Amino acid sequence: xxxxNEHLLILAGLLFSxxxxxxxxxxxxxxxxxxxxxxxxxxxxxxxxxxxxxxxxGEVNLHGPMFALFVIMVAAVEASVGLALVIAxxxxxxxxxxxxxNELGD
Amino acid sequence: MENALFxxxxxxxxxxxxxxxxxxxxxxxVLSLLGTFFCLAxxxxxAGFQFLAxxxxxxxxxxxxVLFLFVIMLLNLxxxxxxxxxxxxxxxxRAPLAIxxxxxxxxxxxxxxxxxxxVQAANAGLGEADTIDGLARLLFGSxxxxxxxxxxxxxxxxxxxxxxxxREREPRLGGKG
Numbered sequence: 001x002x003x004x005n006e007h008l009l010i011l012a013g014l015l016f017s018x019x020x021x022x023x024x025x026x027x028x029x030x031x032x033x034x035x036x037x038x039x040x041x042x043x044x045x046x047x048x049x050x051x052x053x054x055x056x057x058g059e060v061n062l063h064g065p066m067f068a069l070f071v072i073m074v075a076a077v078e079a080s081v082g083l084a085l086v087i088a089x090x091x092x093x094x095x096x097x098x099x100x101x102n103e104l105g106d
Numbered sequence: 107m108e109n110a111l112f113x114x115x116x117x118x119x120x121x122x123x124x125x126x127x128x129x130x131x132x133x134x135x136v137l138s139l140l141g142t143f144f145c146l147a148x149x150x151x152x153a154g155f156q157f158l159a160x161x162x163x164x165x166x167x168x169x170x171x172v173l174f175l176f177v178i179m180l181l182n183l184x185x186x187x188x189x190x191x192x193x194x195x196x197x198x199x200r201a202p203l204a205i206x207x208x209x210x211x212x213x214x215x216x217x218x219x220x221x222x223x224x225v226q227a228a229n230a231g232l233g234e235a236d237t238i239d240g241l242a243r244l245l246f247g248s249x250x251x252x253x254x255x256x257x258x259x260x261x262x263x264x265x266x267x268x269x270x271x272x273r274e275r276e277p278r279l280g281g282k283g
Contacts, residue, residue, distance in 0.1 A: 001108040001152040008149075011116045015123050015142075022127030030132050030178060034139050037170065038123050041146055044162075048153055062240045065150075065158045066249055069241075072165050073256050077263040079170045083177045084270035090181050091273070 008049035016042035029089070029096040033082045040075045044068040112152055119145040132183055136174050143167045157238045 015038055022035035051064025086096055093100050118141060125138030143166045150159040218225055245253055 001112055001154075003109050003112045007112075007116070008153075011119065011149075014120055018120070018123040018127060025127060028132060028183075030174065030183065031127065031135050034126055034135055034174065037139065037166075038126060038142070041143065041166075044158075045146065045149070048150060048155065048158070051155075052153060060154065060237060060240065062237060062244050065155045065237065066241060066244050068155075068158055069161060069245075070252060070256065072161055073260070076165055076170055077259055079173055080267050081263055081270070083173055084267040086177060087181070087271045096181065096183060 005049045005053050008045060008052070012042045012045035012049065014042075015039075015045065027098045029086050029098055030083075032098065033079060033086070036082075037075055037079065040071055040078075044071050047071070108152055112149060115145040115148045115152075118142070119149070132178050133175070136171055136178065139174075140167055140171050143171070155237055157241055 019035045019038035019042060022038065023032055026032055026035065047064040047068045049064075051061045054061040054064075089101075090096055122138045122140075122142035122145065126135045126142065129135045129138060143162060147159040147162040147167075150156075150162060
């Protein structure tokens with residue numbers, strides 16, 4: 001694949017922007033978590049683009065995919081803890097809407 | 107050819123991510139996100155990072171999205187069902203779908219076996235370098251400390267999830283418990 005790196009970065013930027021949009025737009029806690037996953041994936045794609053940028057024909061730069069692996073690990077942790085919080089919230093309030101979390105506000 | 111595949115997958119990823127944030131039904135969101143992850147895995151494969159593509163499929167598509175689906179089904183958050191997701195539609199389409207998928211996999215396997223020379227040639231051109239060896243050396247070399255820290259983080263997360271999601275034995279005062 002000899003796609004220019006800029007196109008990878010543009011794709012990553014698009015995915016990140018869509019994730020940010022979903023994060024602020026949606027009130028369903030599960031969809032908000034999925035938007036965060038989308039943003040983490042965009043970050044992974046940026047790491048890949050950076051790795052390609054710093055690769056020489058003889059040697060592939062592997063620090064980018066290594067960081068991407070750690071990001072995947074952190075995403076798994078984030079998703080599991082987030083979903084456990086969703087379950088705890090649902091037990092208490094019978095809803096997963098972010099608008100129901102207003103005890104500290106008023 | 108590979109470039110065309112990249113742009114196709116990029117388009118698929120963008121469409122899938124738009125589906126994630128625009129779908130009313132969370133299950134449709136999960137399926138869209140799954141499609142996005144598959145497209146990204148193909149892009150990783152095209153860039154020559156085979157192990158990352160495999161980890162993307164295994165961890166993201168295999169584990170995290172199944173977790174999301176479990177929680178949505180556990181909490182019964184499916185909402186009003188999309189017509190193509192209702193059980194009647196699925197039941198009517200089950201047999202043709204099963205036959206189609208079976209035949210597809212059979213053809214795929216036969217093509218792979220009978221034309222394995224071409225498949226090997228295509229694989230050789232796909233990844234510039236076999237990165238798994240280098241990744242393992244890095245992971246157990248200069249990234250050993252973050253690797254160990256990751257295991258501690260995963261353990262802490264597992265304990266936290268059990269504590270958070272456990273049903274409380276006695277209802278608390280003022281709360282529904």
